[in-house]
Amino acid sequence: MNNIHYITCVVLGLTLWSACRPAGTDKKEETEMIQWNHLPDLPGMEGTASLGVSAPFTGIIGNRLIVAGGCNFPDKPVAEGGTKRYYAEIWALDLSADSAQWTNAGVLPRAVAYGASIGTPYGIVCAGGNDSESSFTDVFLLSANDTSEACTIRPLPSLPVAMDNFAATYMDEKIYVAGGNANGTPSHAFYCLDLSERTDSGRWEKLPDFPGAARVQPVLVGQRCGNEEYRLYLAGGFQPGTTETPPRIPDEVLTFSPRTGTWETETALPPLSDGNPRTLTGGCAVAYGDSAILFFGGVNYTRFFEAVDRPRQMAQARAANDTRRLDTLQSEAADYLRHPVDWYRFNDEVLHYDVHSRTWSNRGAYEAVARAGAGALFHNRRLIVVNGEIKPGIRTPRVSVGMF
Incomplete structure (x- = not known):
């Protein structure tokens, strides 16, 4: 892995209005507001403090919320030289209970984070991911166990390549996965698995690559659309740069039609209220009803671009013997992890996209x-x-x- 790609991965791992209106996020024009409360905090993994994790597998089995795996820095913050730790524990919370607490629900086959989890009628499909040493091809189904609180783990066909930081969704008995890193390389790949038999003897089907930039940490969601049974919507993500080329952070929302087997550019993410570009890198997307998608979370475009492009800028400063510029960039890099939370400006807005009218609305800004x-x-x-x-x-x- 070259230095630019390595630094980019470290930074990432740490980290429309309708067509007749100007694009943006004017909070005075919010539609239905969302009321927030909180469930019990996730316990500490493997006896560590309750710090929370990033990039776990999540989903619903029956009435239970499942959180499995993930990673954090349990000993000291990364800004102080802390080491990232990966986990294999499975935790469950009964959403039907009035005062439920988290309980242990088993152990994953290995410690893992940065994979993809997909809710299905049969349980939670967990795919890929990585630890500190390698990425994985593993795919398995977490489901209820009739005789204990522990989840049942059933193997499914392995991914064609080792994948991490990719996106996945489920529609009509099929699992779709897109983007991320494939065998360590930022990818345009798109695969499908028929889940109707739910055995480990099936095979993943290679579908057409998506166009444009590669997308590491994108979002993917399926939704019904017009006369077609459904379409898949791919947004967010980024393509790391090199010493010669800057990173690419696409704002296009792409759609794939299983009926025609083709990709199209559907729309663009609306800019932020300050006019700067928006990204969904590291963000989330969920289907809402039968005609909409909610997009939210993720890093701030400007802050993230500056961070992942800094190695290229430093290489250029060295090549030009521009010591003043190099000193400034090195100082910025040293300080990057030490700013307060608000400085990073992670995306706090919930965007509502109507797939039938192809219009955006803003559901409000929330710390959650x-x-x-x-x-x-x-x-x-x-x-x-x-x-x-x-x-x-x-x-x-x-x-x-x-x-809601």
């Missing part, structure tokens, strides 16, 4: 969604946001619930 690497799901008209980073390297144990 200003996270990167969080788990998210929509269940019984409740938006559940699990842990994630509130700034690079610092997680939150909070589990927030938005009521």
Whole structure:
């Protein structure tokens, strides 16, 4: 892995209005507000303090919220030289109980984070991910166990390549995965698995690569659309730069039609209220009803671009023997992890996209969604946001619930 890509991965791992209106996020024009409360904080993993994790597997099994794996810095913050630790514990919270507490629900086959988890009628499909040494091809189904509180783990067909920091969704008996790193390289890849038989003997189907930039840490969600049965919506993510080329952070929302087997550019993410670009890198997306998608969370475009482009800028300053510029960049790099939470400006707005009218609206700005690497799901008209980073390297144990 070259130095530029390595530094980019460290930074990332730590970290429309309708067509007849100007694009933006004018909070005075909010539609239905979301009311927030909180479930019990996630306990500490493996006897550590309750710090929260980033990039866990999350989902619903029956009435239980499941959180499995993830990573954090349990000993000391990364800004002080802390080491990232990966976990294998599975935790469950009974959402039907009035005063439920988290209980242990088993152990994953390995410690893992930065994979993808997908809710299905059969349980939670968990795919890929990585630890401090390698990325994985593992795919398995977490489901209820009739004889104990522990989840049942059933193997499914392995991914064609080792994948991490990718996105996945489920529609009509099929699992789709897109983007991320494939065998360590930022990817345009797109695969599908028929889940109807739920055995480990099936095979992943290679579908057409998505166009444009590669997308590490994108979001992918399926939704019904017009005369077609459904379409898949891919947004966010970024393509790391090199010493010669800057990173790319696309704002296009792409759609894939399973009926035609083709990709199209659907729309663009609206800019922020200050006019700067928006990204969903490290963010979340969930289907809402039968005609909309909610997009939220993730890093701030400007702050993130500056961080992941800094190695290229430093290489250019060295090549030009520009010591003053190099000193400034090195100072910025040294300070990057030490700013207060507000400085990073993680995305706190919930955007509502109507797939039929192709229009955007703003559901408001909330501290609860200003996270990167969080788990998210929509269940019984409740938006559940699990842990994630509130700034690079610092997680939150909070589990927030938005009521619609």
